[in-house]
Amino acid sequence: MQNTVPRPPAAHRQLADLTPRQQLSAGRTGRRVVQLFLGxxxxxxxxxxxxxxxxxxxxxxxxxDGVVGRTGLSFGTVVILVSILVLLLWIPLRQxxxxxxxxxxxxxxxxxxxxxxxxIQPDSLAVRLPLLVGGVVLNGLAGALYIGSQFGAGPRDGxxxxxxxxxxxxxxxxxxxxxxxxxxxxxLLGGTVGIGTxxxxxxxxxxxxxxxxxxxxxxxxxxxxxxxxxxxxxEDDR
Numbered sequence: 001m002q003n004t005v006p007r008p009p010a011a012h013r014q015l016a017d018l019t020p021r022q023q024l025s026a027g028r029t030g031r032r033v034v035q036l037f038l039g040x041x042x043x044x045x046x047x048x049x050x051x052x053x054x055x056x057x058x059x060x061x062x063x064x065d066g067v068v069g070r071t072g073l074s075f076g077t078v079v080i081l082v083s084i085l086v087l088l089l090w091i092p093l094r095q096x097x098x099x100x101x102x103x104x105x106x107x108x109x110x111x112x113x114x115x116x117x118x119x120i121q122p123d124s125l126a127v128r129l130p131l132l133v134g135g136v137v138l139n140g141l142a143g144a145l146y147i148g149s150q151f152g153a154g155p156r157d158g159x160x161x162x163x164x165x166x167x168x169x170x171x172x173x174x175x176x177x178x179x180x181x182x183x184x185x186x187x188l189l190g191g192t193v194g195i196g197t198x199x200x201x202x203x204x205x206x207x208x209x210x211x212x213x214x215x216x217x218x219x220x221x222x223x224x225x226x227x228x229x230x231x232x233x234x235e236d237d238r
Contacts, residue, residue: 014216020098023151027220032149035217036100039145040107044076046142047108048115049135051075053128056194058139058204059183060156066189076113080106086155093162098152105155132196139200140207141215147208148215 018026050057057065064078071078083105087097122128147153153161156178163174179201187193 018150020096020152023098023100026150028217032151032217033099035215036103036146036149036151037107039142039147039149039215040103041111042138042142043146044108044111045115046135046138047075047079047112048119049131049138050196050200051112051116051192052119052121053132053135053196054121054192054194055128055132056196056198056200057192058197058200059179059186061186062191062193062197063182063186063189064191066186066191069190074113075116076109076111079109079112083109083155086159089159090155090162093159093166095158095162097155097158100146100149100151101153101155101158103151104146132199136196136200136203137207140204141211143204143208144211144215148212148217150217150219 047061050061051065056062060082064075064082067073067078067082068075073081087101087105090097122131152158160171160175160178163169163178164171167174183193183197
């Protein structure tokens with residue numbers, strides 16, 4: 001009977017630190033690609049839910065909404081264009097996008113526009129409030145799914161981590177500074193700010209933390225048992 005290395009419980013699964021090339025060759029590619037696109041599709045749909053609730057958006061979407069109001073472009077088109085502009089900011093930071101980064105920049109915007117075409121904006125607060133809460137929870141799950149696929153950070157999160165690495169500042173300081181900046185600009189442009197903005201800010205971190213351990217796809221190269229086996233053979237496990 002063939003011996004198999006037991007997989008670690010969900011609570012102990014961790015993200016691997018991989019370059020874009022390593023992300024593509026790390027194994028379990030089919031499963032990871034499916035999970036990546038599922039996460040991105042659900043993320044775009046959750047954005048549509050929050051927009052249709054009209055009760056407030058997350059900081060970046062407040063900015064997107066403000067640009068929509070000033071340009072007349074569709075929400076999804078603005079999301080895609082801003083993603084491309086943010087990716088250009090990766091160049092001086094010497095950041096390299098992964099497959100997940102590029103797919104994030106395109107898929108979420110397309111799905112957001114699709115969701116807005118299919119979702120009806122309700123008038124009743126009794127419907128809008130559950131729509132908002134459901135959108136925030138779904139957003140947390142969707143983020144955990146695409147992050148857990150281990151194909152790289154989205155454009156905005158990558159900008160944050162790049163600035164952290166280049167400036168030496170804390171993640172908390174850099175992320176707070178970025179989100180307050182886009183929130184303020186978006187509000188000045190007329191973006192939708194409300195209780196949903198506060199709910200998202202308070203809930204999204206704990207939600208992603210809750211879902212992520214169950215969504216991380218364990219990679220063969222990062223499996224603890226595999227590392228022990230290769231070490232026993234005198235091999236480099238990197």
